[in-house]
Amino acid sequence: MATVPVTVTVNGTERTTEVEPRTLLVYFLRDQLGLTGTHIGCQTGQCGACTVQLDGEAVKSCMVLTVQAEGHAVTTIEGLAPAGTLHPVQAAFWEEHGLQCGYCTPGMVLTAEALLRDDPDPDDHTIRHAIEGNLCRCTGYQSVVQSVRVAATRMAEGAQPEPLLRRS
Amino acid sequence: MNPATFEYHRAGSVDEAIGLLGRFAAEGTEAKLLAGGHSLLPVMKLRLAEPAHLIDLSGATDADLRGVRLDGSTITVGALTTHRDLERDATLRERCPLLPQQAGRVGDRQVRARGTFGGTLAHADPAADYPAGVLALGVEIVARGPGGERTIAADDFFVAFLTTALAPDEVLTEVRIPVTPARTGMEYQKLANQASGYAVVGVAAVVTVGADGTCEAVRIGVTGAGDHAARAVTAEAALVGGPLDASTVAAACASADEGIDLLDDLHASADYRRRIVRGLSARAVLAAAGRATA
Ligand SMILES: Cc1cc2nc3c(=O)[nH]c(=O)nc-3n(C[C@H](O)[C@H](O)[C@H](O)COP(=O)(O)OP(=O)(O)OC[C@H]3O[C@@H](n4cnc5c(N)ncnc54)[C@H](O)[C@@H]3O)c2cc1C
Ligand code: FES
Ligand code: FES
Secondary structure, rough: OOOOEEEEEEEEEEEEEEEEOOEEEEHHEEEOOOOOOOOOOOOOOOOOOOEEOOOOEEEEOOOOOOOHHHOOOEEEEEHHOOEEEOOOHHHHHHHHHOOOOOHHHHHHHHHHHHHHHOOOOOOOHHHHHHOOOOOOOOOOHHHHHHHHHHHHHEEEEEEOOEOOOHHH | OOOOEEEEEEEOOOOHHHHHHHHHHOOOOOEEOOOOOHHHHHHHHHHHHOEEEEEOEEEHHHHHHEEEEEEEEEEEEOOOOHHHHHHHHHHHHHHOOOOHHOOOOOOOHHHHHOOOOHHHHHHHOOOHHHHHHHHOOOOEEEEOOOOOEEEEEEEEEEEEEOOEOOOOOOOOEEEEOOOOOOEEEEEEEEEOOOOOOOOOEEEEEEEEEEEOOOEEEEEEEEEOOOOOEOOHHHHHHHHHHOOOHHHHHHHHHOOOOOOOOOOOOOEEEEEEEHHHHHHHHHHHHHHHHHHHHH
């Protein structure tokens, strides 16, 4: 199979590798880089489990070719906060039970974080509109919306990533 | 679920893309342009398309491909403008709010970050949103090919299921939208499929209200109802010159489905679509008229 070189910055580190042009970004992240926090659900662009940030915008990584990310920056759930810490959005999901099985959670968190950078104080309708592309089969969304609201409040108060150990 | 194997080419300019399209056509191999990939990659994953070559336009540096420009009586929107950029564009929100309104209803936030205006028009999905809008606005679509540039009126652009007036070796570069006259309002009404987000039916209306409150001009674009988007010309004719009250508008819009060969599929029956086309047309016209005089 013919491969082509690509250089993508993933979670702040520049990665140069060879991929087949047809390789979807989600497979590059999971299979080549071992970043399995990015989940695969539908593979048709509907469920949002594969959501990552591309230059800070939430996108579905099953709908992007790795070659399309050439020269761009990707953030996965592993890179949202420094290792061993939780980003305030992650901490809020923890506290508010914004997850049950956790399948949708990396995508939910990355979409929510992108929303809060645009709109630090969204109302419930705005939050629901923003997570339209992230399906959750467990929570019924109520606690997800609550988590995003709490994250917004904490971030407005200046919350920073905090050590994971303090919570366990 | 990767697509089938293909060769990937990054076009640095529209002319380079046109050159590549010509070369592969001459070789007899299939090539496709790639913009946001949000219509093309799904059909490639399903092996409904297996192009041997993908020509990525996203790195093309031509200025006309990107952004929104207002000059004089025309607003120009570049083909690579994403749904999300359209949704937030200040010029459009002020001068042509129909397109930002439509953009905000496309798929979801992640889809809007990647999908493009030009890609949607070129793909001509029968359930896509913008086709209704560009018909109602009466835009001109600019295509560049080996012989140079030409403009195609929106009315002549959508030809059949997934088929437009674009030639296989043409690139859609930009869309020119006429600035609407005073006392004009616009509105998009969409009944979205709950699973996919696409329009079961979508209706866009642009209405100019005369000083006496009657309908001076109106254009109605309908998507989702037939195998390609179309104007509701019979309803438009019935509205012009008449009052814009709810019962008159509803009566005129009872002909909004005329001329459309209504789809009958698992999403909706033809009869259901007929009712929705009529109902959404009336709502869109009334809301547009309300904005025109607000
Ligand atoms: C989950 C999901 C939900 C969606 N929901 C909606 C919705 O509600 N409403 C809606 O309208 N759309 C919806 N879409 C489609 C989305 O809007 C696509 O972005 C859009 O239809 C195509 O734009 P693109 O830039 O992704 O084009 P691509 O997929 O890159 O290209 C589509 C086709 O157009 C051709 N093409 C692209 N650009 C050009 C150009 N400049 N000149 C000539 N040919 C070109 C390509 O060769 C290809 O054949 C959805 C998509 C997904 C995945
Ligand atoms: S796996 Fe990408 S949207 Fe479902
Ligand atoms: S927590 Fe299980 S899918 Fe959302």
